[in-house]
Amino acid sequence: MAERPPRVIVTKIGFDGHDRGSRVIAACLRDAGMEVIYTPPWQEIPTVVKLTMEEDADVIGISSLATDHLIVPKLVAALREAGLADVQVIVGGIVPAKDEAMLLACGVAQVFHPGTSLDDVVVSVRALSEKRRAILGAST
Amino acid sequence: MNGLAQWEAEFAKGVVGETTTYNRSGIGIKPLYTPQDQTGAPYEEALGYPGQYPFTRGIYATMYRGRSWSQRQLIGLGVPEDYNLRVKEILDLGASALSLIPCNSVFRGYDADDVPSELLGTCGTVINHVEDMRVALDGVPIGELSTAMNDPTPFTLLAFELAVAKRRGVPWTKITGTSNQSDCISHFVANHMFFRLALQGARRVIVDHIAFANKHVPGWNPLSIVGQHMQQAGATPAEAMAFTLCSGIQYAEDCIAAGMDPDQFLPRFTFFFDVSVSFFEEVAKFRAGRRIWARLCRERFGAKDPRSWRFKFHGQTSGVDLTRQQPLNNVARVTTQAMAGIFGGLQSLHTDGYDEVFSTPTAEAARIAVATQNILREEAHLTDVIDPLGGSYYVESLTNDMEAKINGIISMIDEVGGMYQAVEKGIVQRMIGESALAFQKKIDAGEQTIVGVNAYQVEEDPATYPSLEYPDAARMQSYLGRLADFKKSRSNADVEKAIGALAKSANTAKSNVFEHVVAAAEVGATHGEICGTLRKELGFGQPLTVV
Numbered sequence: 001m002a003e004r005p006p007r008v009i010v011t012k013i014g015f016d017g018h019d020r021g022s023r024v025i026a027a028c029l030r031d032a033g034m035e036v037i038y039t040p041p042w043q044e045i046p047t048v049v050k051l052t053m054e055e056d057a058d059v060i061g062i063s064s065l066a067t068d069h070l071i072v073p074k075l076v077a078a079l080r081e082a083g084l085a086d087v088q089v090i091v092g093g094i095v096p097a098k099d100e101a102m103l104l105a106c107g108v109a110q111v112f113h114p115g116t117s118l119d120d121v122v123v124s125v126r127a128l129s130e131k132r133r134a135i136l137g138a139s140t
Numbered sequence: 141m142n143g144l145a146q147w148e149a150e151f152a153k154g155v156v157g158e159t160t161t162y163n164r165s166g167i168g169i170k171p172l173y174t175p176q177d178q179t180g181a182p183y184e185e186a187l188g189y190p191g192q193y194p195f196t197r198g199i200y201a202t203m204y205r206g207r208s209w210s211q212r213q214l215i216g217l218g219v220p221e222d223y224n225l226r227v228k229e230i231l232d233l234g235a236s237a238l239s240l241i242p243c244n245s246v247f248r249g250y251d252a253d254d255v256p257s258e259l260l261g262t263c264g265t266v267i268n269h270v271e272d273m274r275v276a277l278d279g280v281p282i283g284e285l286s287t288a289m290n291d292p293t294p295f296t297l298l299a300f301e302l303a304v305a306k307r308r309g310v311p312w313t314k315i316t317g318t319s320n321q322s323d324c325i326s327h328f329v330a331n332h333m334f335f336r337l338a339l340q341g342a343r344r345v346i347v348d349h350i351a352f353a354n355k356h357v358p359g360w361n362p363l364s365i366v367g368q369h370m371q372q373a374g375a376t377p378a379e380a381m382a383f384t385l386c387s388g389i390q391y392a393e394d395c396i397a398a399g400m401d402p403d404q405f406l407p408r409f410t411f412f413f414d415v416s417v418s419f420f421e422e423v424a425k426f427r428a429g430r431r432i433w434a435r436l437c438r439e440r441f442g443a444k445d446p447r448s449w450r451f452k453f454h455g456q457t458s459g460v461d462l463t464r465q466q467p468l469n470n471v472a473r474v475t476t477q478a479m480a481g482i483f484g485g486l487q488s489l490h491t492d493g494y495d496e497v498f499s500t501p502t503a504e505a506a507r508i509a510v511a512t513q514n515i516l517r518e519e520a521h522l523t524d525v526i527d528p529l530g531g532s533y534y535v536e537s538l539t540n541d542m543e544a545k546i547n548g549i550i551s552m553i554d555e556v557g558g559m560y561q562a563v564e565k566g567i568v569q570r571m572i573g574e575s576a577l578a579f580q581k582k583i584d585a586g587e588q589t590i591v592g593v594n595a596y597q598v599e600e601d602p603a604t605y606p607s608l609e610y611p612d613a614a615r616m617q618s619y620l621g622r623l624a625d626f627k628k629s630r631s632n633a634d635v636e637k638a639i640g641a642l643a644k645s646a647n648t649a650k651s652n653v654f655e656h657v658v659a660a661a662e663v664g665a666t667h668g669e670i671c672g673t674l675r676k677e678l679g680f681g682q683p684l685t686v687v
Contacts, residue, residue, distance in 0.1 A: 014259055015244035017332025019685060020373045020460075020576050026687045027577050040685045041332055042248070066244055067262035067610075074256075096499050096607035114464045114497055115593040117584045 006034045006129030008059045011048055012041040013075060014068025021093055022063035028118040029061075029125060045071070049078050052087055058129040059109075064093040073106040080107075086135040088128040092116070144174060163421040164579070165378035167541045173533035179540055186431075187536075190526045194434040196427050196539065197527040198485045199450040204523035208236075210488035211513050212288055212454065216241030216264040217500055218611040219619045220275035223265040227280060229503075233510050237488060238280065239288045239320070240297065242267050247292065247321075249336035249675065251668030252616075253623055261611040263500060264290075266619060269666045271626055273300035274307070283314035288454075288488075292321045293342040294674050295349050295362075295654060299661035302357065306662065316359035318410055318454070322346060325387040326366040329563050330373035330572060332683040336671055341646075341678025343560070345653050347394050352654040354404055361410045363391060364454070370568075371414035372460050374576020377425045378542055382549035383568055384411060385432055386559040389550075392441050393558075402441045406448035415481040416458045417473050420538055423529055426453070426484030428543035432550075455481035456490040462497045465592035467605060470494035475512055482522050483529050489513060499608040569686040623666075630664030638663050639673050646677035 010026040012019065019041055026038040037055050052060060062072055069091050079087055091103055092112035100111045109128050112121060151171060160168040179186065188194055191201030200206060211234065215226050227238060241264040245255040251268045252260055260266055267273055282305060291297035298319055305315055324342035337345065346363065353362035367384035371377065388409065395405045415422050433451040437443045457477035462470040471494045478491050491509040493501025501509065516522050529535045553562045562568050582588040589595045638660035645651040653674070660670055
């Protein structure tokens with residue numbers, strides 16, 4: 001059976017509405033052949049968890065331009081609680097160095113900063129998707 | 141052979157291949173402009189003198205020789221006390237006007253006790269009621285200097301300021317400033333962060349707000365029509381200018397439909413634009429925009445007072461152009477952007493902190509940003525001559541080309557029935573998204589150099605990058621305690637009555653909603669209570685996003 005393409009949720013949680021980054025990333029992942037589930041900004045954490053489950057997403061991309069990354073640990077915890085610890089969470093946007101360390105420590109797979117090329121994002125997301133499939137494969 | 145023909149021959153010998161380059165708006169740029177590129181329109185018709193129709197060379201006769209642009213730096217962080225301290229510092233440094241950026245929870249229309257506390261005050265000041273505003277503006281002469289509030293519908297921050305003014309005995313006729321972020325269309329299209337009322341509900345509130353300000357706070361600019369969001373979201377400079385003018389057309393037509401006189405409301409319309417590092421393109425964008433708006437006001441809206449034709453605008457240097465790599469390079473970018481804005485004839489300017497790509501600016505970055513403006517004005521003497529690039533073969537030709545491009549987009553939006561129709565159909569969002577992706581692909585392909593990102597890279601240690609500490613969590617907890625105390629201390633009966641009147645007003649077509657927002661603020665209704673009431677009555681807003 002052919003592998004299905006990586007399935008990625010691109011979303012924003014918290015208050016900020018600047019969505020240029022999330023829209024560009026969503027379009028670029030889609031153009032790279034991935035299945036992209038894009039949402040408008042201001043998603044509640046339980047909504048993202050529910051969507052992840054329903055869509056069987058491999059990767060969740062959170063775009064944060066205005067400190068919303070500070071509640072990403074809550075999202076990671078909520079995913080774990082829902083039995084979705086295998087889903088890879090990535091964060092892109094304005095993330096100060098000290099916060100990056102905090103995010104990685106709490107289980108975020110990767111943080112992308114301004115200046116990252118679209119190609120690099122595609123390569124990373126593909127690798128993370130494969131990682132998640134491998135985790136799933138090992139556990140079944 | 142001599143003259144132009146000789147130059148063409150010599151140039152062709154020295155430069156092989158394609159000689160036309162393209163600016164961000166897609167306009168072809170030649171290697172040289174000459175008198176042959178001048179249009180047939182006589183000087184007075186195409187350019188005129190500063191302060192004269194069509195204002196291509198500036199909206200005032202005196203421009204910066206009479207008065208500098210306002211140095212209006214965005215500030216807002218932490219609790220009202222933190223804001224008050226920062227305001228006083230920045231006034232001492234030479235800033236001549238204030239701005240207030242509230243916390244994102246405020247933008248979204250909630251009180252601090254209704255949101256995740258981790259996010260409070262991290263991107264703006266938490267201001268929830270009249271007492272907060274009293275503290276924030278303590279010792280600030282609000283009757284003397286202009287106060288710009290980032291204050292979208294339903295304009296609670298202005299309501300709080302008016303309540304503070306009343307308590308201090310400062311007449312509302314002395315209050316000057318601008319309701320920034322009042323443009324609900326731009327929030328629907330891009331940025332979205334201040335969006336809380338459904339688009340058509342916001343449309344009604346803004347007309348009421350304009351009518352109220354014209355009558356009671358005549359020195360206040362109730363409308364700031366925003367191109368900045370759209371350009372930051374990826375619109376080209378020409379698209380951003382065109383869409384913004386289209387929004388201006390809608391607001392003007394709504395005011396006219398509400399029975400208002402163009403010569404009363406148009407002089408209080410203002411604009412707010414992004415200034416990118418694409419130097420000449422930005423200068424031409426502003427000169428073209430000024431000319432188009434003047435003609436729209438006079439010919440389309442029938443305004444007779446020359447003050448109604450003036451295209452007043454605030455510029456903010458573009459954060460999107462700034463890089464995380466080699467962050468001090470951003471000082472050079474901001475300087476270039478600021479020069480483009482100044483040569484474009486802006487009325488007020490915010491220069492970004494070089495560290496904006498890491499966090500809200502640190503104190504040092506904020507100081508450098510203000511100093512940049514002082515250097516350009518007082519050391520580089522950019523202000524000695526009005527519209528110093530006017531008459532340049534290139535700049536005049538580019539101004540004409542930008543004007544044609546902008547007018548083409550305006551006609552397209554007119555054809556679909558105006559900006560509200562165009563944004564509700566997602567037409568504008570789609571165009572902006574396509575431009576954003578196209579620009580990113582150019583960077584990735586190396587067609588557009590970004591120093592430090594896709595060229596001239598160096599090894600860097602991210603540990604050296606600046607970043608701002610978040611507000612002390614204990615301070616925020618203490619703020620939440622005071623918010624609870626405030627809610628207990630006020631007359632809840634008065635608040636309930638005012639909120640009831642606000643709800644009723646929202647459902648009464650002839651009633652002015654903003655009048656009731658002010659009345660509710662005066663008796664201690666909070667931001668969240670006011671926004672919540674209007675969300676219930678006028679609908680909760682969701683943006684239409686298109687990928």
